[in-house]
Amino acid sequence: MCGIFAYNGKKKNAPEIVVEGLKRLEYRGYDSWGIAYKTETGIEIKKDVGKIGDLKPSEQNFKESTGIAIGHSRWATHGEVTKQNAHPHVSDKKEIALVHNGIFENYLEIKKYLKKKGHKFTSQTDTEVIAHLIEEHSKTHSFEDSVKMAIKEMEGRYAIVVIKKDEDKIIAARKGSPLIVGVGKEGEYFIASDIPAFLKHTKKVIYLDDNQLCVVDKSKIEFFEHASPDPIEKRIIEIEWDEESAEKGEFPHFMIKEIMEQKDTLNRAINQDPQVLEDLAKEVKKAFGTYFIGCGTAGKVAMLGEYLFAKIAKKHINCCFGSEFKNYKNFLTEKTLLVAISQSGETADTLEAMEIAKERGVKVAAIVNVESSSIARMADIVVPIKVGPEKAVASTKATTAQIAILTLLAYACNGGIKNGKQLLINTASQINDMLNPRYEDYIMKVAKKIKDVESMYIIGRGINYPIALEAAIKLQEVSYIHAEGFAGGELKHGPIALISKETPVIALVSNDENKNEILSNATEVKSRGGYIIGVSPENHPVFDYWIKVPDTGHTSPIVNIIPIQILAYQLAVLRKNDPDKPRNLAKSVTVK
Ligand code: M6R
Numbered sequence: 001m002c003g004i005f006a007y008n009g010k011k012k013n014a015p016e017i018v019v020e021g022l023k024r025l026e027y028r029g030y031d032s033w034g035i036a037y038k039t040e041t042g043i044e045i046k047k048d049v050g051k052i053g054d055l056k057p058s059e060q061n062f063k064e065s066t067g068i069a070i071g072h073s074r075w076a077t078h079g080e081v082t083k084q085n086a087h088p089h090v091s092d093k094k095e096i097a098l099v100h101n102g103i104f105e106n107y108l109e110i111k112k113y114l115k116k117k118g119h120k121f122t123s124q125t126d127t128e129v130i131a132h133l134i135e136e137h138s139k140t141h142s143f144e145d146s147v148k149m150a151i152k153e154m155e156g157r158y159a160i161v162v163i164k165k166d167e168d169k170i171i172a173a174r175k176g177s178p179l180i181v182g183v184g185k186e187g188e189y190f191i192a193s194d195i196p197a198f199l200k201h202t203k204k205v206i207y208l209d210d211n212q213l214c215v216v217d218k219s220k221i222e223f224f225e226h227a228s229p230d231p232i233e234k235r236i237i238e239i240e241w242d243e244e245s246a247e248k249g250e251f252p253h254f255m256i257k258e259i260m261e262q263k264d265t266l267n268r269a270i271n272q273d274p275q276v277l278e279d280l281a282k283e284v285k286k287a288f289g290t291y292f293i294g295c296g297t298a299g300k301v302a303m304l305g306e307y308l309f310a311k312i313a314k315k316h317i318n319c320c321f322g323s324e325f326k327n328y329k330n331f332l333t334e335k336t337l338l339v340a341i342s343q344s345g346e347t348a349d350t351l352e353a354m355e356i357a358k359e360r361g362v363k364v365a366a367i368v369n370v371e372s373s374s375i376a377r378m379a380d381i382v383v384p385i386k387v388g389p390e391k392a393v394a395s396t397k398a399t400t401a402q403i404a405i406l407t408l409l410a411y412a413c414n415g416g417i418k419n420g421k422q423l424l425i426n427t428a429s430q431i432n433d434m435l436n437p438r439y440e441d442y443i444m445k446v447a448k449k450i451k452d453v454e455s456m457y458i459i460g461r462g463i464n465y466p467i468a469l470e471a472a473i474k475l476q477e478v479s480y481i482h483a484e485g486f487a488g489g490e491l492k493h494g495p496i497a498l499i500s501k502e503t504p505v506i507a508l509v510s511n512d513e514n515k516n517e518i519l520s521n522a523t524e525v526k527s528r529g530g531y532i533i534g535v536s537p538e539n540h541p542v543f544d545y546w547i548k549v550p551d552t553g554h555t556s557p558i559v560n561i562i563p564i565q566i567l568a569y570q571l572a573v574l575r576k577n578d579p580d581k582p583r584n585l586a587k588s589v590t591v592k
Contacts, residue, residue, distance in 0.1 A: 002087075002101035002586070003028035003073040004179065005197050006161045008170045008216045009188030014038075014069035015046075015062040017201075021190065022052045022071045024197045027254070027391050027580060027587040029075030032086035036097035037062065037069035042165050043097050047086040051581065067218075068170060070161045072099035075586040078107075079124030089128040091135030092119055095165045098134070100127040101193060102158030102177040102590055110153060130160060138164070144215055147171045151213070151226055157348055157590065161191055173213035173226065177590045178346050178374065181206040181214060181221065183236055189216045195239060195372070196389050206234045207372050239372075255392035255478065255572075255579040259565050262397050263435050265387040266428040266558070269401035270408055270421055272386060277405070280339075280365050280381050281412035284315070287337035287363070294341035295322045295349050295589065297395045297473055298402065302341050304466035304557055305406040311463065312410035312420075312554060322349035323592070326356050334361040341406075342366065343390055343398035344588035345373020352592065354378050367405050369398050383409075392580045393587050394478050396565045399470065400558045407555060423555055430550035431559065440570075443563055446533055446545050447570035455482040456504040458564070459521055461489065461514035467557045468508055471564040478579045479571035488514075488521035501529035506564065507543075509536035510556040535560050 003025025007014045015037040022033060033055075034047025044063055048055075052073055072087035079085035088097045104110075107126035110133055115121070119132045130150060137146035143164045151160070157176025163169070172179050172191045182190035182198035182205055190198035191214075195205060208214055211226045222231045251257035284290050292302035299321045306319040320328060322340070338357040340350050345368045354364050354375065366379035369387055376382045385401040404424050411420025450456060456475065460468035468485030475483035486495050488507075499505070507522040509515060522532050522542045534543035537551035549559045572579035 002075050002193070002590075003197070004071070004099050004101055004159060004161055004191070004193045006070040006099075006170050006172065006191040007189070008068050008218070009184060010067050010186065011188070012064050012067060013062075014065040014067050016060060018069040018071040019052065019055065019060060021192060021197045022073045025193055026051060026053055026073050027393055028193055029073050029586045030581045031076045031081040032074045032083065033072065034086045034088050035069055035071035036088040036090070036099075036163060037065045038163060038165075039063050039065055043090070043094060043163065045088060045090065045097065047083055047088070049081055049083055049086065066168070068163055068168065070097065070099050070163055070170065077103055078126045084123045085125050087127055089123060089125060089131045091131040093135065095138070096131045096135045096162060098127065098131045098160055098162045100130060100158060100160045103156045103592075104130060104154050104158060105156035106154070130154065134162060143167050143169065144171065147173060147213065148226060151175070159193065169215055169217045171213060171215050172208065174208050175210050175226070176348065176351065176374070179208045180372070181208060181216075187219055189221055191216070196391070203239050204236050205239055205372075206236055209377070210374065253392065253569070253580050255394055255396065255569050258390055258392055258397045259562070259569060260435055261387070262400055262562060263432045265397045265401050266404050266424060266431060268386045269404045270424045270428075272384065274417060276381070276383055277409055277412050277417065280383060281409055281417075283337050283363060283365065283381065284409070284413055288333070288335035289331060290317050290337040290339065291325070291328070292317055292319045292339045292341060292406075293322050293325055293350060293353050295347050297399050297470055298341040298343065298347070298350070300466045300470040300473065301399060301402045301406065303469070304403060304463060305339075305341075305410075307463045307466065308406055308410045308554070309413070312407070313413035315413060322347060322353045325353035329356055329360065332357060332360040332362050336360075336362040337365065338362050339365045339367060340375055340379065341368075341402050342373070342375050343369045343395050345370040345375035346588045346590050347375070348590050348592045351375060351378070367402055369401075391587070393582050393585050394474055394565075394568065394579065399561065403558050404555075423553065427550075427552045427555040427558055430552060431562065434550060434559070434562065439563075440566060443547060443566045444570050446547070447567055447574055449545075450504045451571055451574045453481060453504055455484075455498065456506070457495070457498070458483065458485040458506040458508065459488040459491065459518065459525075460485070460508035461487060461518045462512060463554075463557050464508035464510060464514070464518070464560060467560050470561060471506065471508075474561075474565055474568040475571065477582045477585055478568050478577060479575060480577060480583070481571065488518045491521055492524065496524065496528065499525050499528040499530045503530045504533060505530045506533045506535060508560050509534055509540065510560065511537055511551055511553075512556070535563055
């Protein structure tokens with residue numbers, strides 16, 4: 001949710017470096033963009049609506065900078081998508097320029113106070129208020145103290161990066177939204193919302209923790225807790241990710257690259273220290289009440305976890321969206337276990353649920369991709385899914401790896417981790433065979449047939465019900481076709497009224513105890529004119545179009561979602577949507 005990139009170093013082309021960094025962060029927000037940079041005479045601002053990726057080098061014509069620049073790619077929260085609302089925002093006298101990710105919850109109150117003091121505002125954003133507030137404090141205090149005073153007054157989750165006209169410094173502060181410092185060569189520093197943005201320049205990073213801030217000047221970097229004047233020591237960490245894994249390579253989009261990476265990522269997820277999973281399994285067995293939580297796709301994976309545990313471990317799990325978790329707070333005790341599932345590790349609703357749980361002494365575990373994320377750092381037990389950077393907004397490889405980890409965990413809980421691992425190894429090799437150009441061509445035929453429909457539905461039962469819901473998210477977010485998932489048995493209670501001639505309905509049919517019933521549900525739809533696309537190891541007479549998947553038993557949710565990921569991608573391309581940056585969405589949702 002919004003990308004931040006900043007540079008402080010010797011290079012005079014700092015604005016170009018920031019533009020390039022922002023392009024790598026665009027998946028976090030792409031309504032509008034902007035940069036602020038320092039020249040010998042003051043602060044220059046350039047901003048616009050639209051994607052920064054569309055900015056051509058010839059349109060950049062920046063002045064020579066002093067080597068300090070900050071930038072932002074926006075996902076709008078307060079205020080529409082306009083040039084005025086795009087970041088950076090500046091104070092009245094244009095002495096302060098600032099970029100912000102998150103929400104300044106009490107901004108209206110402070111805006112009122114600043115208006116009384118004579119400040120004039122030009123945008124509808126909460127961010128502009130922070131710039132004015134810092135300027136107000138800097139009338140009587142140093143730059144550092146003014147930022148510290150401002151953040152003391154701010155409620156909400158945020159990351160901010162600030163520059164001042166007469167200072168050679170960048171100040172960055174975080175509370176709840178990510179900021180990472182990249183340590184370059186010879187006093188060169190990068191600050192970004194995510195590591196891939198500066199991977200090209202350095203692999204040395206320092207994580208800014210919650211309630212910390214850093215002051216970067218030309219010769220050094222210092223870190224502080226928000227409320228203390230004394231500098232703190234921070235460790236430089238060398239990270240493993242390589243630049244290539246954060247790039248598209250020969251693929252036209254990240255989404256299809258990440259779908260194809262599933263040939264490999266399942267193995268990466270399961271081939272990790274088995275002790276971590278055994279430890280978590282022990283906690284699940286010991287707990288009196290376990291909750292799996294997540295949001296969006298991760299929420300559907302949490303729901304699938306409930307089914308997998310019922311089936312494999314014969315154990316009841318509660319599942320819930322991060323945003324709904326607070327409604328269960330009266331059931332939380334020191335014996336409860338919370339397992340948070342997240343790709344980015346920065347989802348605000350999931351983080352808030354973890355905070356609620358921790359306040360009540362609940363043990364918290366995380367199944368997460370970004371190991372340096374807030375969720376990973378807050379958890380008592382971390383199971384990394386190890387799929388490398390996932391940049392397309394639509395989650396694909398992280399989803400299947402999360403499912404693989406939950407499957408393995410369920411096996412670990414029934415004492416059969418070795419069997420679970422073998423099953424997943426076999427599944428991974430079947431996925432490897434499945435993901436070939438012929439398979440894509442085959443799915444493309446059905447994509448072409450349904451590309452102009454208004455609505456489509458996905459049905460499943462048992463472990464395929466959460467997958468039907470996840471399939472709907474995938475289709476909605478990149479194709480913009482109205483798609484809904486249903487439990488097969490629920491159709492006759494209402495949704496079947498939506499079926500008319502040729503309405504596409506995807507039926508997820510695995511060889512399990514639900515097979516005959518889901519086939520009956522597909523037949524009911526077909527009798528009302530529906531066009532049945534079957535995802536199944538076998539062809540069945542009710543199918544109008546058959547998408548074959550391997551017969552993998554308990555891992556069928558993994559193999560069933562993959563062709564739908566491909567279908568969603570192909571529909572997006574056929575409908576001329578950008579599958580990597582779907583409208584109105586952002587990769588990590590750091591607002592509540
Ligand atoms: O980073 P997270 O897994 O916590 O993100 C949660 C959701 O925002 C995310 O899964 C979202 O639904 C995806 N765009 C779905 O593809």
